[in-house]
Amino acid sequence: MARILALDYGTKQTGVAVTDELQIIASGLTTVPTKELMPFLKTYVSEENVELLLVGEPKQMNYEASESEVSISKFLNALKKEIPHIPVKRVDERFTSKMAFQTMIDSGLKKKQRQDKTLIDEISATIILQSYLYNPS
Structure with missing residues (x-):
C-alpha cells in the first residue's frame, strides 16, 4: 500500500497530513506556505x-461552496497538471478548524x-485525513 496525503488548503499556508503506508494512522506532517x-x-x-491526495472542501452550512473555493479550484487545476499520476479527492472540511482548536485545548496546550x-x-x-479513513467514499 501507499500513503495518503491530506491538505487543508489556505491562501497563505496549507496544513499537510499523511498516513503511514498501511493507511491506518493519520499524522500531521507540516504546514507549508501556500x-x-x-x-x-x-x-x-x-x-x-x-x-x-485529499484536499479539504470548505462548504457553508447550507452546503454551498465557500468563497475560498475559487482559489482552491485554481490550485486543483495546477495540481492536475503538475502531478497528474496521483488522483485527488475532496473531503468536506466544515468545522475542522474548530475541532483542531478543541483538540489543542483537550491536549493541554x-x-x-x-x-x-x-x-x-x-x-x-x-x-480531514482521519474523516476520510473512517469513511472513504
Missing part, C-alpha cells in the same frame, strides 16, 4: 509512495501555543 506548496508536493511524492495558526492548519489536515 506559495511553496507545489514544489513541496512534487518533492514529497517523488520521495514517498503516495497513492491519493497553553493559550500562546493555541494561537499558532500553523499548528491549527496541520491538525485540521489531520482531521
Whole structure:
C-alpha cells in the first residue's frame, strides 16, 4: 500500500497530513506556505509512495461552496497538471478548524501555543485525513 496525503488548503499556508503506508494512522506532517506548496508536493511524492491526495472542501452550512473555493479550484487545476499520476479527492472540511482548536485545548496546550495558526492548519489536515479513513467514499 501507499500513503495518503491530506491538505487543508489556505491562501497563505496549507496544513499537510499523511498516513503511514498501511493507511491506518493519520499524522500531521507540516504546514507549508501556500506559495511553496507545489514544489513541496512534487518533492514529497517523488520521495514517498503516495497513492491519493485529499484536499479539504470548505462548504457553508447550507452546503454551498465557500468563497475560498475559487482559489482552491485554481490550485486543483495546477495540481492536475503538475502531478497528474496521483488522483485527488475532496473531503468536506466544515468545522475542522474548530475541532483542531478543541483538540489543542483537550491536549493541554497553553493559550500562546493555541494561537499558532500553523499548528491549527496541520491538525485540521489531520482531521480531514482521519474523516476520510473512517469513511472513504
